Amino acid sequence: MIKWHEERVIPVNIEVIWSLFELENIQRIMPNVIENKVLERKEGVVGSKYQQKYKEGKRIETYIVEDLEYENTTERKHNKIGFTLAKAFEVEASFTLVKLNEEETNFIYTGQNKGLNFLGKVLLKLGGEKNNKKVVTDFMDRVEREALIEQSKK
Template sequence: MIQWKEEKTIEAPIETVWELFKDEHIKAIMPKVEEHVLIEKEEHEVGAMHRQTYREGKRLETYTVETLAYEDKETFKVKRICFVLGKAFEITLGFTLQKVGGNQTKFIYEGQNKGVNFIGRAMLKLSRPKDQMNVVQEFMDRVESEAKKRA
């Protein structure tokens, strides 16, 4: 299993950053997501389900994303999701935003990637931690870049 928890202060209002995690803007911060469709409940509800299609090179992978937590307060916002990718990895992601000042937001990105079968566990053991952390950092940088563009 691979786990991470990283944080970054973004020079943008909390509402601007939060907008990026809503359905209509998700492709801006997750460009490999080709389709993100609500299939159950409302996007802001715990238990909401989305059908998501992700492109990795020429391969398309479709899976169901479940919202595990959703909190939208003036100074604190949380979205936590979970999905199984390729029938091999159970991925849980958490996005927490805290208002630091009028124009600053603390962004906390945490998650885990767990192999659900022999192949998934083996692939995670063979992966390099540095490569995994590069993916985490690239995502955080993309969120910061998109938020600054919209601020």
Template sequence: MLTWNKEIIIHAPINKVWNLFELDQIQRIMPNVVEHKPIEIKDGVVGSTYEQTYKEGKRTETYIVTDTEYENTEQKKHKKVEFTLAKAFKIETAFTLIQLNDQSTKFIYTGQNEGLNLMGKTFIKLGSKKRNDKVVDDFVELVRTEAMKDS
């Protein structure tokens, strides 16, 4: 299993950062997600499902994303999602924002990628931790950059 936990400070108000995780803004921080459409939206968000299509190079994957945790207060915003990719990987990611002051937000990005079958487990074992760390670092930097554009 591959796990990650990255924290950064973003010099932008919490609501500006949180807005990037809305349906109509998601492609700003996840440019390879070419489609993200709701299937079922639940009251309280938890249990809501979305069909997401991801494109990398010529490969396109479509999968169902489920909201498993959700919190939205003035001081803290949190969303955890999970999905199965290519019947080989179970992926969970969480985005947590904590307001430090009117112009600063702590962004915590955590997750795990678990191989579900021999192919998935082998791929994770052979995969580079350094490469995964770069993907995580690039994502949090993109969130920071996009949030600061709006501030």
């Protein structure tokens, strides 16, 4: 199993950053997600399900994402999702934004990737912590870059 917990202060208002996690904007921060279709929307968000298609090279994986936790207050925004990828990996990820002031937000990205079978476990070992760290850092960089672009439009 690979786990991660990264934090970064982004000099952008919490609402601007949170808008990047809305369905219509998700490709800005997750460009490999080529389709995100609502299957079931629950009141209060938790339990909502989406079908996502993710493109890795020439391969496209389709999987179901479920909202496991959700909070949306003026001071804190949080969404935890879970999905099974290729019957080999169980992934959980959470995105938390904490308002520091009107112009600064602490972005916390945590998660885990667990191999479900022999192949999944082997692939996680081969991919390793170093590769995972790069994926996490690239994602956080993309969120910060897109938030700064969005902030500059305001």
